[in-house]
Amino acid sequence: MNVFIIGVGLIGGSLALDIQKEFDNAIIYGIDRNEDHIEEALTLGIINEKATNEDLAIADIVIVSIPVDVSLQVIPEVLNHISETCLVLDVGSTKELVCEGISNHPKRRNFLATHPIAGTEFSGPQAALTGLYRGKTNIICEVEKTAFKLQEKALEIFSKIGMRIRYMDPKSHDKHIAYVSHLSHISSFMLGKTVIEKEKNERDIFDMAGSGFASTVRLAKSSPAMWTPIFEQNKSNVIETLNEYIQNLQNFKTLLEENNFSEIYSEMENTNHIKQILSGIQEVKLS
Amino acid sequence: MNVFIIGVGLIGGSLALDIQKEFDNAIIYGIDRNEDHIEEALTLGIINEKATNEDLAIADIVIVSIPVDVSLQVIPEVLNHISETCLVLDVGSTKELVCEGISNHPKRRNFLATHPIAGTEFSGPQAALTGLYRGKTNIICEVEKTAFKLQEKALEIFSKIGMRIRYMDPKSHDKHIAYVSHLSHISSFMLGKTVIEKEKNERDIFDMAGSGFASTVRLAKSSPAMWTPIFEQNKSNVIETLNEYIQNLQNFKTLLEENNFSEIYSEMENTNHIKQILSGIQEVKLS
Numbered sequence: 001m002n003v004f005i006i007g008v009g010l011i012g013g014s015l016a017l018d019i020q021k022e023f024d025n026a027i028i029y030g031i032d033r034n035e036d037h038i039e040e041a042l043t044l045g046i047i048n049e050k051a052t053n054e055d056l057a058i059a060d061i062v063i064v065s066i067p068v069d070v071s072l073q074v075i076p077e078v079l080n081h082i083s084e085t086c087l088v089l090d091v092g093s094t095k096e097l098v099c100e101g102i103s104n105h106p107k108r109r110n111f112l113a114t115h116p117i118a119g120t121e122f123s124g125p126q127a128a129l130t131g132l133y134r135g136k137t138n139i140i141c142e143v144e145k146t147a148f149k150l151q152e153k154a155l156e157i158f159s160k161i162g163m164r165i166r167y168m169d170p171k172s173h174d175k176h177i178a179y180v181s182h183l184s185h186i187s188s189f190m191l192g193k194t195v196i197e198k199e200k201n202e203r204d205i206f207d208m209a210g211s212g213f214a215s216t217v218r219l220a221k222s223s224p225a226m227w228t229p230i231f232e233q234n235k236s237n238v239i240e241t242l243n244e245y246i247q248n249l250q251n252f253k254t255l256l257e258e259n260n261f262s263e264i265y266s267e268m269e270n271t272n273h274i275k276q277i278l279s280g281i282q283e284v285k286l287s
Numbered sequence: 288m289n290v291f292i293i294g295v296g297l298i299g300g301s302l303a304l305d306i307q308k309e310f311d312n313a314i315i316y317g318i319d320r321n322e323d324h325i326e327e328a329l330t331l332g333i334i335n336e337k338a339t340n341e342d343l344a345i346a347d348i349v350i351v352s353i354p355v356d357v358s359l360q361v362i363p364e365v366l367n368h369i370s371e372t373c374l375v376l377d378v379g380s381t382k383e384l385v386c387e388g389i390s391n392h393p394k395r396r397n398f399l400a401t402h403p404i405a406g407t408e409f410s411g412p413q414a415a416l417t418g419l420y421r422g423k424t425n426i427i428c429e430v431e432k433t434a435f436k437l438q439e440k441a442l443e444i445f446s447k448i449g450m451r452i453r454y455m456d457p458k459s460h461d462k463h464i465a466y467v468s469h470l471s472h473i474s475s476f477m478l479g480k481t482v483i484e485k486e487k488n489e490r491d492i493f494d495m496a497g498s499g500f501a502s503t504v505r506l507a508k509s510s511p512a513m514w515t516p517i518f519e520q521n522k523s524n525v526i527e528t529l530n531e532y533i534q535n536l537q538n539f540k541t542l543l544e545e546n547n548f549s550e551i552y553s554e555m556e557n558t559n560h561i562k563q564i565l566s567g568i569q570e571v572k573l574s
Contacts, residue, residue, distance in 0.1 A: 117496070118497060173495075181500060186539060189555055194528065208464060213471045216506060228548050231543060252529070259519075277483070277493050278508075
């Protein structure tokens with residue numbers, strides 16, 4: 001089974017490691033614009049061979065795991081190169097534009113739009129982890145537009161690496177993921193920015209920061225190259241979440257200014273309910 | 288050594304466990320308004336005996352680990368009951384009001400204001416952990432106002448349980464802790480609120496939430512009884528941090544609206560610098 005990974009970073013590299021582990025006959029080919037990443041991926045055993053688009057004709061599976069803006073250009077090119085029986089997966093954090101982009105491609109039925117909800121704040125081949133996807137959710141969009149045999153192939157892989165599947169239309173995916181993922185990244189980046197700006201001349205202050213601060217700003221370590229195009233592609237949903245978040249923060253500030261501490265208590269008590277909601281989601285430990 | 292813990296929850300209970308481990312001769316007495324907590328603490332071996340304020344005359348050390356509004360009333364009463372050689376510590380998240388409140392007490396020199404920067408989002412005796420304080424920072428305020436022998440006693444305990452000490456005046460403590468701790472809690476509570484409000488009728492959506500969301504809203508599980516009085520006592524500093532945080536979020540939203548993605552990239556890249564700042568702070572894993 002010839003598996004091509006386009007973009008051998010955290011997400012693609014971790015998929016490569018799991019596929020190697022679960023499929024004895026898998027040969028992993030890596031394609032990446034970054035030569036250093038290809039060399040690292042070879043050294044780390046993430047990929048077996050370096051490849052180019054010209055080699056895609058022999059691919060059984062192609063996984064496109066690159067920033068979502070580059071995906072929009074790369075996926076149609078990949079579809080142009082593959083055989084009739086090859087499955088092409090993308091794994092990006094936005095789904096509407098990518099599905100739109102290939103909707104009229106003659107090889108649309110070779111493509112499956114997926115979003116494995118897994119990752120860490122790190123990036124590059126060295127961030128790749130075996131077992132990253134076990135117990136995690138994978139959102140699949142427009143499944144009915146993919147050839148049935150290729151759906152089966154994809155499900156076999158996801159099942160073997162331990163993922164549970166949810167089906168969703170791309171528009172709903174992008175709307176909801178803005179709340180449960182994209183907003184968290186912005187809240188974390190802006191928290192980091194606020195504290196760094198204030199305390200930049202007083203580095204000792206960070207000795208006062210505990211595990212709570214570390215947890216809340218963890219996502220502010222994420223890659224700007226990956227996240228800028230996500231925010232761009234999901235702009236209107238992200239702006240909606242930001243409006244609501246800012247409004248809630250302003251209300252909280254007004255309650256403070258008005259000394260309405262019973263209401264502040266209630267706000268926190270009502271939100272404690274997140275405990276039940278989160279049970280089952282495992283946090284990734286800081287390394 | 289008779290050690291009295293007033294408030295046998297996460298913070299006081301964890302101190303009790305570590306003191307038992309490090310001092311063979313320690314007998315731990317528990318005082319708590321919540322009868323269930325006292326019973327749990329006895330069952331869990333956190334305390335050896337249940338006690339009342341009347342027993343404080345035999346105390347060598349008293350640790351006051353209760354919500355910061357209750358502390359303001361309880362600490363002067365405790366000082367009224369203790370012997371001349373007893374050390375009283377508080378461990379609250381705000382330091383200015385507590386220091387002001389006992390500044391003229393005849394037993395001021397028996398008191399030491401501390402803030403061990405440690406904890407989890409859980410509360411109560413069952414949340415108490417052995418080793419919680421190892422490698423963490425303890426901020427001590429107005430150390431010069433405590434009798435030298437009692438400073439020594441406190442430092443011996445903190446050193447044995449593995450804490451590093453930083454000295455700071457109460458005003459600076461409250462200002463900086465608003466940035467590196469109190470603001471994180473509000474950003475997390477309001478993130479939780481925003482997502483719960485939006486998705487309350489669509490519980491499946493939380494299947495889409497990954498470890499990033501879990502990490503960013505972890506603090507929204509914190510106790511309102513503990514945090515409401517902290518925000519009240521540190522109101523003006525907290526409002527200042529909220530103003531700056533909201534401003535940064537609004538700027539980010541404006542950049543999105545204006546399609547200024549190169550600046551969005553820079554904002555994130557500049558904040559990535561938090562990686563270096565955070566190295567050394569260990570995140571507490573979700574249980």
